[in-house]
Amino acid sequence: MNDPRRMVSIIVPFFNESGAIDLFHKSLTSCLNEIANIKWEIICVDDGSTDATLDELRALAENDDRYVIIEFSRNFGKEAALTAGLDAARGDAVIPIDADLQDPPELIADMIIAWRQGAEVVQARRIDRSHDTVLKRQSAVWFYRLHNKLSKTKIPENVGDFRLMDRVAVHALKQLPERQRFMKGLFAWVGFKTVTIDYARAERAAGATKFSPFALWNFALEGFTSFSTAPLKVWTYIGAISTIFTLLYAAFIIFHTLISGSDVPGYASLLVAVLFFGSVQLISVGLLGEYIGRIYIETKQRPPYIIRKIYRGHDAT
Numbered sequence: 425m426n427d428p429r430r431m432v433s434i435i436v437p438f439f440n441e442s443g444a445i446d447l448f449h450k451s452l453t454s455c456l457n458e459i460a461n462i463k464w465e466i467i468c469v470d471d472g473s474t475d476a477t478l479d480e481l482r483a484l485a486e487n488d489d490r491y492v493i494i495e496f497s498r499n500f501g502k503e504a505a506l507t508a509g510l511d512a513a514r515g516d517a518v519i520p521i522d523a524d525l526q527d528p529p530e531l532i533a534d535m536i537i538a539w540r541q542g543a544e545v546v547q548a549r550r551i552d553r554s555h556d557t558v559l560k561r562q563s564a565v566w567f568y569r570l571h572n573k574l575s576k577t578k579i580p581e582n583v584g585d586f587r588l589m590d591r592v593a594v595h596a597l598k599q600l601p602e603r604q605r606f607m608k609g610l611f612a613w614v615g616f617k618t619v620t621i622d623y624a625r626a627e628r629a630a631g632a633t634k635f636s637p638f639a640l641w642n643f644a645l646e647g648f649t650s651f652s653t654a655p656l657k658v659w660t661y662i663g664a665i666s667t668i669f670t671l672l673y674a675a676f677i678i679f680h681t682l683i684s685g686s687d688v689p690g691y692a693s694l695l696v697a698v699l700f701f702g703s704v705q706l707i708s709v710g711l712l713g714e715y716i717g718r719i720y721i722e723t724k725q726r727p728p729y730i731i732r733k734i735y736r737g738h739d740a741t
């Protein structure tokens with residue numbers, strides 16, 4: 425028994441999931457109990473829930489010392505919750521999973537098989553997302569397409585945070601110093617020997633999604649700006665091309681004026697040009713702002729999350 429692949433840490437972010445906890449706990453533990461020769465711990469991160477989530481999690485930990493509950497001081501977001509879970513995990517492998525049973529716990533057994541066969545990362549790919557809304561599916565398609573065009577770090581399509589990572593990959597992730605953590609991108613960035621398994625995404629077990637369309641938009645922006653500087657650089661080319669067109673147009677006007685005299689009714693073209701360049705400049709300045717804002721936040725070196733308390737086994741109450 426020298427195989428180091430003996431213990432897995434399951435990491436679960438919880439934000440107002442009180443309706444889903446009971447069912448989640450039952451299906452997850454029954455799946456884990458069926459796997460031979462594996463020890464496990466479940467790290468639940470309460471991401472500033474305002475409902476009964478924390479109390480219910482503490483009750484679970486009281487009866488089972490394989491549960492660890494991390495209570496945040498407020499809502500820090502899913503990425504921060506996953507980071508806290510990775511920091512606290514003691515397992516030889518780590519598996520982040522959503523609390524709403526949209527990531528099927530039955531897949532964990534297959535992940536562990538692939539891991540024992542030598543994979544360092546086993547990622548789960550959603551082949552059926554019919555339970556997600558049309559808007560969410562379509563925006564995800566666009567996001568992956570554009571992101572992977574712009575960035576050298578390719579994020580595999582339809583792969584979420586649900587995956588198994590060996591200790592080596594977790595160690596690498598923990599070395600990354602950035603405070604704004606776009607986990608999907610970071611997972612892809614660290615690399616390692618990766619195996620993919622497919623699954624159909626289920627419906628939410630209870631409650632509603634915690635991500636509004638606007639939150640998803642911001643999440644996508646975070647992805648682009650974390651892994652690519654192409655949106656910054658593209659303005660050099662847009663600027664160069666429009667300069668060429670402007671010079672050509674200027675030459676045309678000069679010749680036109682020389683040949684057929686002054687052309688007074690130039691008001692429309694003038695206004696169009698002014699407005700066009702005004703808006704192009706505003707967009708590019710806004711984009712600069714997105715990056716500078718992130719540099720600003722990053723230089724403050726604030727921790728990605730603050731823990732109020734950790735509950736482990738008997739001291740859960």
Ligand code: UDP
Nearest residue numbers: 437438439471501502505522523633634635
């Ligand atoms: N979540 C979190 N903090 C947040 C938002 C979400 O910890 O600020 C958790 C949530 O409790 C769930 C997981 O992240 O366990 C995925 O959230 P959700 O199911 O709402 O996302 P979706 O499946 O709709 O993408």
Ligand code: MG
Nearest residue numbers: 522524526628
């Ligand atoms: Mg969900």
